[in-house]
Amino acid sequence: MQDTWKIKCLVPDLPSAEEVLPYLKEIDQNRWYSNFGPLVCQFEKAMASKLQQESPALTNLPSIATFSSATTALELMLRAADLPKPARILTPALTFSATAASIKITGHTPVFCDVDPASWCLTPELAKQIADQHPIDAVLPVAIYGYPVDMNAWAAFQHETGIPVFVDAAAALGNQSLHPDVPTCFSLHATKPFGIGEGGLLVAGSELVERARNLSNFAFCDGTSREVGTNAKMAEVLAAYGLAQIKRFPAVQVRRQTVLDRYIHFLGARRFHPQTAHYVPGTLLFDAEGKADEVEQALNKAQIQTRKWYFPPLNEHKAFHTGDVIPGKDGAFLPVISELKTRLIGLPFHAFLTEEELRHIADVITRTLEN
Numbered sequence: 001m002q003d004t005w006k007i008k009c010l011v012p013d014l015p016s017a018e019e020v021l022p023y024l025k026e027i028d029q030n031r032w033y034s035n036f037g038p039l040v041c042q043f044e045k046a047m048a049s050k051l052q053q054e055s056p057a058l059t060n061l062p063s064i065a066t067f068s069s070a071t072t073a074l075e076l077m078l079r080a081a082d083l084p085k086p087a088r089i090l091t092p093a094l095t096f097s098a099t100a101a102s103i104k105i106t107g108h109t110p111v112f113c114d115v116d117p118a119s120w121c122l123t124p125e126l127a128k129q130i131a132d133q134h135p136i137d138a139v140l141p142v143a144i145y146g147y148p149v150d151m152n153a154w155a156a157f158q159h160e161t162g163i164p165v166f167v168d169a170a171a172a173l174g175n176q177s178l179h180p181d182v183p184t185c186f187s188l189h190a191t192k193p194f195g196i197g198e199g200g201l202l203v204a205g206s207e208l209v210e211r212a213r214n215l216s217n218f219a220f221c222d223g224t225s226r227e228v229g230t231n232a233k234m235a236e237v238l239a240a241y242g243l244a245q246i247k248r249f250p251a252v253q254v255r256r257q258t259v260l261d262r263y264i265h266f267l268g269a270r271r272f273h274p275q276t277a278h279y280v281p282g283t284l285l286f287d288a289e290g291k292a293d294e295v296e297q298a299l300n301k302a303q304i305q306t307r308k309w310y311f312p313p314l315n316e317h318k319a320f321h322t323g324d325v326i327p328g329k330d331g332a333f334l335p336v337i338s339e340l341k342t343r344l345i346g347l348p349f350h351a352f353l354t355e356e357e358l359r360h361i362a363d364v365i366t367r368t369l370e371n
């Protein structure tokens with residue numbers, strides 16, 4: 001497919017061939033290409049120690065497993081969790097389709113709800129209100145657009161209610177700190193902040209991690225499958241990219257921060273997520289305050305790509321029509337998400353945007369808003 005945009009939304013910032021080469025040479029030596037090879041093991045250890053450093057609540061090195069994607073990590077996490085079947089799993093209607101797909105494909109029922117207007121997320125407070133009035137067996141909150149969820153608050157929710165929590169932090173690697181009691185998945189897809197091409201991580205208690213890992217390898221146990229498994233392992237080549245990416249990730253984050261700072265300079269902090277001062281997001285949503293469609297049209301006309309992440313909400317997707325939807329206050333239908341749809345527009349956000357391009361994007365937006 002020909003891409004004709006002058007300015008694209010997402011451009012991956014991955015290690016170069018030269019940066020990956022030393023690791024590929026190790027693979028030549030090892031002649032080991034998959035099945036939990038030495039580079040995958042080394043990558044898992046390095047990620048575990050990086051995540052521990054970023055997580056005050058983790059006093060020990062966390063258990064971690066690699067997968068072929070965040071989607072397979074989410075699926076195998078839910079399978080390994082042994083929830084009642086079908087479990088009613090509360091999740092926000094504003095998220096990527098893979099969140100709900102992981103619920104459905106593992107035989108459970110997504111229960112869609114609205115989000116908090118300040119954080120655009122499903123919060124523990126919202127989940128508590130809902131769980132008081134509706135049967136909920138588990139909660140799958142999402143670190144929307146890569147802004148972290150309050151992990152300690154979710155751990156407290158789980159403790160108080162006895163309802164297990166699993167976090168989809170696919171786009172939040174580098175922002176999301178962890179709690180030892182709350183299983184969390186990350187994506188390493190090329191378009192996420194920590195990209196390697198394709199890949200996923202599960203960080204959780206060792207029992208859950210080992211069961212999910214086993215499911216990713218046909219659930220083999222002593223040469224036979226002890227249950228129906230799949231193949232969702234990470235190949236050694238991708239761990240080579242991962243090891244190279246760990247080294248350069250601080251520089252990746254600086255590049256993204258620099259672009260974010262220019263956007264804030266041109267358009268003002270109040271036009272972005274309230275946590276913008278503290279975190280560099282995975283995808284950058286601009287708050288057009290009711291003019292999302294106008295801004296999108298003007299940008300697209302100027303050959304600037306935009307994305308309506310994540311609209312329409314999942315309950316409107318054909319795949320998830322049978323999911324339950326929790327009505328909002330006064331019976332209104334997902335009022336916060338409906339309003340966000342008129343406000344939010346995904347802007348180009350990647351390391352390779354030039355000052356000139358950023359100025360141009362900001363000019364088109366500013367002119368449109370003034371009309």
Ligand SMILES: *Cc1c(COP(=O)(O)O)cnc(C)c1O
Nearest residue numbers: 069070071096098170171187189
């Ligand atoms: C990207 C993303 C996924 C899927 O990740 P893959 O690694 O591409 O499978 C799932 N959930 C959310 C919230 C995402 O942003």
